Amino acid sequence: MADDHILTTDGLTKEFAGFVAVRNVALRVRRHSIHALIGPNGAGKTTCFNLLTKFLRPTRGRILYNGRDITAERSADIARLGMVRSFQISAVFPHLTLLENVRIALQRTLGTSFHFWRSERSLDALNARAEELLDSVGLAQYRDLAAVELPYGRKRALEIATTLALDPEMMLLDEPMAGMGHEDIDKISELIRKVAARRTVLMVEHNLSVVAKLSDIITVMRRGEILAEGTYDTVSRNPEVIEAYMGTGHG
């Protein structure tokens, strides 16, 4: 199906005490695409993510995921439906080891997460898979380090590994490359491209060369509204988009 959308929103709106952070957003995310959400700071991108994953309740509008209305679902259940997000501020479990970080995500599948009488050593069965995931983001050799000890860029990589552990159908990545060095950016770009073969990725990213290289389609937001949408080439030639970026001095 050419028109197979995994995620659509209609009239999605969020007001904070009268201030409209997201206004009438109609997103169409195609299955198995890498879809970028860009725009100057304060455009409402993170708020959109919070609405999609139910960390915020929309003031108005509807969200459909796989054709199912998820507007009233709870955050944890969104993840169970296969849509998993990362956060703009790196979200790791700081005093757990890298291995434990990834294992937390794998653990729910065992169905023993409420078993307070069982030894935690029963979780060792997940170690091999967790190590594989750490390896995929180049962190295997740090498995026993506490996450707090990682430099920022590596924390983002750990976050991606943890997200991948859930084998999500759709990943929402909020500025996954922020704070990363060149080398890490290339590595994570490659990883995102690889995992997107069987998944859908919606990502907020400021690094436009990454966006250009990775994304199939780009939605540009400004002041809570969708300003333009299309491939990188069409969007980057749009005078309004150029103005929006120049206007705020953002590159």
Add this chain to the structure above:
Amino acid sequence: MTWNRDMLAFLAFLALAIAAPAAVYPVFLMKVLCFALFACAFNLLVGYVGLLSFGHAMFFGGAAYISGHVVKVWGWPTELGILAGTACAALLGLVTGAIAIRRQGIYFAMVTLALAQMVFFFCLQANFTGGEDGIQAIPRRPLLGLLDIKNDLTFYYVVLAVFCAGFLVIYRTIHSPFGQVLKAIRENEPRAVSLGYRVDQYKLLAFVLSAALAGTAGATKAIVFQLASLTDVQWQMSGEVVLMTLVGGMGTVFGPIVGAGVIITMQNYLAGFGEWVLVIQGLIFVVVVLAFRRGVVGELMAWWRRRAGG
């Protein structure tokens, strides 16, 4: 590795506890053990989930009344009395927890305090609690119909066994798949949610476990002193368990035991000073908060790590 270190510490504690009656009155030791279990149960919630309850007296005192009543009035055997107290505390924990866990931080503390005050007034008004007198002269029936626990020394070893059972339940909980999720929730709740954990359910189970074991402690205490009274349910009791846990070391496995030992010993020796005990406790609280944030055990462990690291 941690396992072994904790294991050794526990064995050392056990050896000390077994030998202790040679030097210290068993009744005093039983009191320490009951409060140590109470503090350990409280610590499960504050130290491992990050929820500061200011109403744990309702579980401790509530269970004391229940076990006192069923043993004295209904003639139930001791072991069933303690179990009944535990079960009722768990049930109360389920109801109050369902109300409280949706709140965060100070609001959680305030809701638990408010609920505990309601339980206090219920206990003050209800007939079976005996009002200002409490339930007195609770009999110490032979345990399992065999073991004579009127003898303080014998009963002490029973209480030690109860404590160890409760402690091991808590220890296992911390080191279980469930405990791993609790740690994740404490470390980064939104992330745990985004990984699909319905965190309220985990918090509620932790709350119920904590309430149940606080109940075990209160029920046992009622049999030890043959008394259940308003002292056990009033808010000062909730404050005392906070103090014990802070002094010993929040979020450390053995901290609450040390904290309970310190506070109970202090209360005992300072009993002659009357109201001044409260002032001195307040001072200790201030000193701990300002200078020994990690508590006795927490500071010791930090010192040990520095020494090993440097």
